[in-house]
Every structure is written in structure tokens, then in C-alpha cells.
Amino acid sequence: MLMQLKRMTLVVAAAAIVAGCQTTNPYTGEQEVNKTSKYGGIGAVTGAVIGGLIDGGEGALKGAAIGGAAGAGYGYYTDKQEAALRQQLQGTGVQVYRQGDNLQLIMPSNITFDSSKSDIKSSFYPVLGSVSKVFKEYDKNLIEVVGFTDSSGGDKINQPLSQDRAKSVADYLIYQGVSGTRITYFGAGASNPIGDNKTKEGRAKNRRVEINLRPAPQK
Secondary structure: HHHHHHHHHHHHHHHHHOOEEEEEEEOOOOOOEEEHHHHHHHHHHHHHHHHHHHHHHHHHHHHHHHHHHHHHHHHHHHHHHHHHHHHOOOOOOOOEEEEOEEEEEEEEEEEEOOOOOEEEEEHHHHHHHHHHHHHHHOOOOOEEEEOOOOOOOHHHHHHHHHHHHHHHHHHHHHHOOOOOHOOOOOOOEOOOOOOOOOOOOHHHHOOEEEEEEEOOOOO
């Protein structure tokens, strides 16, 4: 009984250490808990407790392993997808952001489209091809493509332009083999600015296409 108790204590302690593992975000310089470690650690603790109750110390070890893998699940998937996107998009001008299990790509229109046009620049096709490659490899989330403009020109021009730009990106992803059932798109015009429309730099930031990746609903 004492030996089993010791094994149980070691498993739970190890899982707690994993759950507390911190990494430095290379883009912000801040310390943060790795998503895989966080969810895996919680799963390991749960698995160890259940396994220990069923089959003593050996059961605790098996339970920790199984629970850790299950807990890491979508967090691990998102970690891998984020890393793949950052690698493919390094130096392209496309920004990658993460909030929990959601990923977002921001594509400035100055590198994607000519002024007032919705046809993708020929020089940007290889970048979208790389994005498509990652989307096909990691196919467990939904893809939302949203077009935005600055506040110049009015809604009569901006709304259809933002819609057409979003559609151009969505159509090319489908052309590259990404399943159309995963993709939705729409134009948001000048709404949700991320820059000051009173400045040239701010307007340039607002003219963009965003791709939002979210977990697909469980069936």
C-alpha cells in the first residue's frame, strides 16, 4: 500500500510540473504556459487519479499517460498548426495571431491586392499556396475569410470591394484543394478598424483580409 501511495504521489507531482511548464513567446517575449503542457498536465492528473483507484500504482502510471494525451488534444493540434503557419509565412508580411484555440491570419491588402482591385496579386499566389498546404494538412478547424477596407470611399464602394476580396482569397484556397465545406467568407467594409483612418499608415492597416481558424463543432 505504501509503495502504491508513493507511485501515485510521483505521478501526480510529475503531471503538476508538466502543467506548470512555461515557455517564452518569441513574438511577445512574455512567459506563457504551453497549451500542450497545460491541457496535457490536467489530463495526466485526472488519468492518474482514476487509474490509481482502479489498478493501484501501475494503473496510475497508465492513466496519467492516457489522460495526458487526451487532454493535450486540440491544444497540441493548434500548437502544431500555429508553428507550421509561422514557418511558412515568415517574411511574407502576413501576421499570425493566436487567442486560445483560435488562430488568425492578417493579410494587408498592399501585399495581396492592387489599390481598389479584388484580383490577387500574382506575386502573392505562392504565399496563399503555402497557407493552403497547411490548411490541408491541419483540417480539423473551420476557415472564415473576412475582407475589410478603410473608411475612404463610402459603404457603396467599400462593402462590395471587401466582399470581392474575401471571395478571391476563399476561391483560391478552394482551388488549391482546401475543402469548400470548411470555408465561409464575407465583406465587412470599413467596420472594425485596427488603425487610425485619419492617417495614411492607419488606413493601410485597415485595408486587409483576415482568415480566422476556429475548432469545428463536435459531431
